[in-house]
Amino acid sequence: MSNNRGGSREGSGRKLKYNEPTKTVRVPVSKIIEIKNYLNEAEKQSFNDVASITLVDPTTLMHIPLASEKVAAGFPSPAQDYVDKTLDMNEHLIKNEAATFVVKVASLSMRDAGIEIDDELIVDRSIEAKHEDIVIALIDDEFTVKRLMIEGDHNHWLKAENPEYSDIHLKDGQEMVIWGVVTFVIKPFRKR
Template sequence: MSEIITHGGFRIGAGRKKLEATKVIRVPASRILEIKDYLNKPKKEVEISDVRQIDPITHLEIPLAVERVQAGFPSPAQDYIDQKVDLNEHLIRNANATFMVRVNSLSMLNIGLDINDELIVDRSLEPKHRDIVIACIDNDFTVKRLMIEGNERWLKAESPDFPDIHFNEGQTLEIWGVVTRVIKSFR
């Protein structure tokens, strides 16, 4: 007598467990092991202080006044709103490659970056000469201006109280992203 084996159909406990929604993303093949290691770390470890992924789903429109504001002598302004601006469209070029990070030093003070200013960083942009970048140097993160002259690259501080960073033999530099915007609080 042969045993009847059935395939398919509903079986209790079979199939993928539905813990939470998943999403497929593309990552460079060279970074797969690094990402797997990061995901396997205990949840209390944080590699970048106070980093927030920007939610590409939110939609917020605020009014945009037609008239520009004088920075010098005041002029009569019109109470006229022409259109609305979605801050996501205005501030973010590539939502899937964008994150925010807070400034934690005064090394970029001369270009207006203060402690706790929030930087919008796009990882999909190719860093160019004089871009403000988030860089990882020997596993330490910093925000500096990228300087490129021929084959030489260094990071320029925008404050006389901090040195520029020139690289020695064996040091590693990885550009994590290009700063595209700064959000500054005045109150």
């Protein structure tokens, strides 16, 4: 007799309630109400997806060799050893030095857009945000990293790129300030 109940299904399972993994622990009965009250406060919506914000100081100049031909994902051509010019990473990543910041990410709310915890984002505050840009927004004095969705003249909301996180639709009295537009994600492919 076969059992058709097993296996995982997309979207099933417990959802992250506190934006981090949880663990089962034993607590004294006399502390249950106190702990539940604490957890209810922690459960209130928090937007702070940003660990740090640092102003860019492009004082160093480093020229990196730039191959003159594009590289395919297959086997490289032996002729591609020729380096035509060099690239300064400051010129490549920073368009407006005075308005550019590096933001370190503190949540997985944008995981499916390739942004993970401890990734560094290059953020330009001088760019006007457009529909579907990834932005740093300020809501209730907390920063969040989300995709800006614009529907009509007055309906703006923020989309999470991870089904375990909620989209952000402003409630009455809430104000959203688009602090900057994410232009690049800096992340290592090789862990040290």
